[in-house]
Amino acid sequence: MHQALAAQNRPRLTLRIGVTGHRPNRLDATAQTRVDEAAREVLDSLSEATSEVQKADADVLAQEAPELRLVTALAEGADTILACAACDAGMRLDVILPFRRGDYVATQGMQDAARATFEGFLKVAHSVLELDRAPSEAEAEGYLTSGRRMLEYSDLLVAVWDGEAAAGIGGTTQIVSEAVEAGIPVIWIHPDGATCLITETTQISSSACGAPVRAFDTPFTELLTEVVRDRLAPPDPGSNARARLERFMDTPTPVCSRWFIYDFLRYVVIGRKFRLLVEYAPDQETEAGWARFRDRAELVGGTNFAQKLADGLEARWRQADALALHFSHAYRSTYVANFGLAALAVVIGLVSVFWWNNANSVPIKAGFVLAEVALIGLILLLTRHGGKDRCDWHARWLESRAVAELLRPARLTALIGSTVSPFRESGRDDASDAWVEWYVRATLREIGPPSGLLDAKLLRTAIGSAVEDEIEGQIVYNSGAVQSSHRLDHWLHVWGERLFLATFLFGIGYVLVALLASSGVIYLTDGWKQAIKAVTTLVGGGFPAVGAALFGIRATGDFMVAGEQAKRTLAELESLKDKLNEQKTDPSRRQVSLLLTNLTRTLSSDTRDWAKIYRLRELTLPG
Template sequence: MSAASPISPSRAPLAWRLGVTGHRDLAGAQLPALRAAVAEVLAIVRGTLDEVAADDTVAAVHETGAGIARVRLISPLADGADRLVAEEALRQGCELDVVLPFAQDAYEQTFGPGAVNAFRALRQEARAAGGGERVLVLDGAGGSHRRQSYRAVGRFIVRNCDLLIAIWDGEPAAGRGGTGDVVHAAIAAGLPVWCIDPARPETPRLIDSRAEAGMPPQLALARNIRQAICPVETGGTHAHGFLAALARRFDRSFGLTRTPLEDYLGETAPGPPLFRRAYADFMRIVAPPLPEDEPAMPPPQGAVEQWWEAQHQTAATFSKLYGDRYRSSYVLVFILAALALVAAALAFVVPRGMHVAVTVVELAALSAIALLVGANHLYQWHDRWISYRLLAELCRKQRVLAPIGWTLPVRDVARILSAGHGEDAPGHAAPPRDAWVAWYFAALRRGCPMPGGCLAGPALERARRIGRGMFEDQGAYHRQRQHRCEAASRRLAHWGDIFFLLAMLGVVLRIVLELLHAPGSVVTVISVACFASPAASAALLGIRAYAEFELLARQSARMRQVMADALAELDALPLDGPLASNALGGALVSVTAAMLLDIDGWAQLFHVKAVEAG
């Protein structure tokens, strides 16, 4: 998807992902009660999703299709709990995603007597269902690696589901990859866990840090789902100054903007550039770009990569659109302010017949500033630029991680997007202004297809190549940004000094001309130059300070080193052994977390840089 294509953001599918873990050995007498307990939780999930799907606010931001949400179960289909939950899920119309710890023939050898036929029959039933069956085989192995392979499956399920169903007696796990181990990993990750004790299946409990004490687990689970599916409340933008407040009042009166999420989903293809080329043209003069490197990121392949690349390209396109508008507006504001200052000063030196003309120029410049500042606040160019950039970066990093079943650290994402708040009443905390980004990203994760195939050999090599491509592209981006920011900062400082010295020289020259009784026209020209030089100096130095060129250059220098170290670590990883995907996923997550911190610093820096008339 190119930046010039007629694109529009897509509504996220209305989906919910279930994971399962549990004991293999279940007594036959327990099975009827356990099936009833599993059927109950599945019915709660399905019923709650169907209920919220009928809500207009949910339908406005989700693809609901015929009004029925997609419920997907991720299961290794091992003996006992895994298959019991899968059978009930298929019976209630859920889709089935199968993840195996290692090759199927070796996996079937771990089953009990007669279980192989049940395993294959269940997979056949899933294939015959309308949703079909997706299978991912991890790069584990039996023998001495068996426990670690089971642990890898458990971690995969925890990373890729929204609710974990655990048929668990509460006892510690017998070893790595056991039920207790998976449950504790889910709790540590903040994932809600629906626990069914085989001895007391009629009294399930929900382990969720967000649940209210004393609330029945059924009600707590339904509320959890509603909170995740319904659009999140978002804080307003800061209104600094009279023009910003006036723009906000105008917006409330005429409803030009909606919630940030609705605004994003309503974006359409960019129109003609108009004035938004001002910043790019200005930078081309003060800091010409280096020759651009060829993109290192390979074209997307498969449903998962294409999914995240499409989301990234869409958000990146609109982020650039609003970034160009915002940065061009503050460049023009500084230039227009300098022009207004010169016009105001000219009124004291030009002949009386020209007073009206220079006053009209001053008024036009001030009016243009007011329009730019008002439009910036009214259409939220500044906030949309930052929010869309955050979303684009999240989706780009997820494209690297998702094909091997990894994901961005949820806590890091939530922390970054909790920075900066909207207007609130004194003493009351407002919701984060970018909270919708985290909500929308989570909704995209729920709707993204699961990777399939065998996660070994060529699949891991491609995952490494994708990671390398992103790190190389990021390194090239920061090389370009560091070069241009350093050049722009240096040249603007030099030009500002030159204009300041010219102003001082003009003042001295004007004194000399006055003492020599020079012609009035000559003194007038020198006086105009004295007015224009400090105005130009102030405008250039103001742009330099507002754009934070020096800070961005230092940030880029640091990130170039981070990318170089990441490439060296990535190239050194061996990918030919069992569970090599764990080492690869861990390395990719570590670097993407560092990149998120970089984005966090950038967002914090520019959140307070709204365009103002003063």
């Protein structure tokens, strides 16, 4: 069972190749032949490079052969040349049309032969996403929108381009420029068949690109291999990031544990439901949200699209979420236990004062010392076992939570044929965390765009999913986090102060009693004197120890800062909810896309800021 889950959590290596280029009016028959030859060589080189990555990193990738996809609008000319070459090479087609397919055929002015070719490609395409053109939208804007969608689903861009300046918006030159600005390498195929790799905006000219070469020349092939590895490969073998990635993938998904001490603290302070067995399964509302989302995904993009989301993104979210819960309970319960045990050790050491005058004081004291040593030994054992040199609960909690919180909101933009890249940091200034971004990107690559018409109905479905399946649950969570964090912080602060104040008052009381006794105002028997000394010693040492433990828990948990962060996120979520609901009447594709992107960014920012709060709170001995 564990092997099956581990295999499911390994992403399939996927290379997405976007295409843009000229139509037949700028590609004569000779040019089309040369472009076809160059394109096939380029695709062969990319296929070989992807296979090399698969062989080198097979231990962290799915066993299936790498999947190469061509993301195209199937326009006559460059797109169909690349589509034909891709199909011959066994690659998958993901089609993103700027308009409804009937309108697109008309705007392209396709003749019978071209239309037959177009429809033939649509039949074999894995997905076909049609953008519904708004009445006020210019034709060029539709091409620009589809071009940008194509770039969102591309790791590399193949551009069949003559190098001329842009003739208008949405053309090849603009798409090439935007690709380079977005950090997407561009393989430039000139109509004469020469090829060149563009990675900087200064190269977007014939002279700046250097001497053109044929795609099958060895130096160019090696260059493509380097680019593919840079875009797709996981962290290098032997690196700390690679070790953490393998550790994450190989960890079985936990179901429950006995790390209940942190939950017990919250039960004492805020009355949270408490059980000795901590279960990690998502609650009823979360499960209902995922069920609704699966139904909506099938409605939007078809069965294959919904299944891809369920088998990839959702399954990996479940593993990451369960691991994050497990390691957070282990880490938090341990630091709470450590401070509590440290205070208890002090108290036990002080309790022995009640037997100082006992005939058996030495063996009794030895018993208390033994108990104190046992508690300190338990603290050392827990800290060493859960520390970064062993189980590393702290880092694994933050990493798993980052994966879960980057994957879950990404499902929303997927519904509208869009994708948002994760932040390049997970909240820690540590190269060891590079695997988090790679893992999330690799998972999102597998999904691809949905099949269907991106019209007002689909946009309303996406809005409903965002509000009901994501925002409302996050609002409930963050509202609870604000209240519980503030109550925990306040309770720990108040009781810590009370214990120190009680120590102060006991000390004053002891001094007053001593003065009254020495002046003869009151008379104390020897028994009372010993009892008062013992109690004062216990209170004078024990209360500050317990108070310090409470302040230590408060400082490590940083509940006030976490609560303020939750409050900021809550305000942003409520604002986004209102704006999305306003779009239900007459949804704008551009506005809905922007709002869903902002929602994803908000949740990603929250994860990043939250991780920054806790990244320095490693599991250490209480001090």
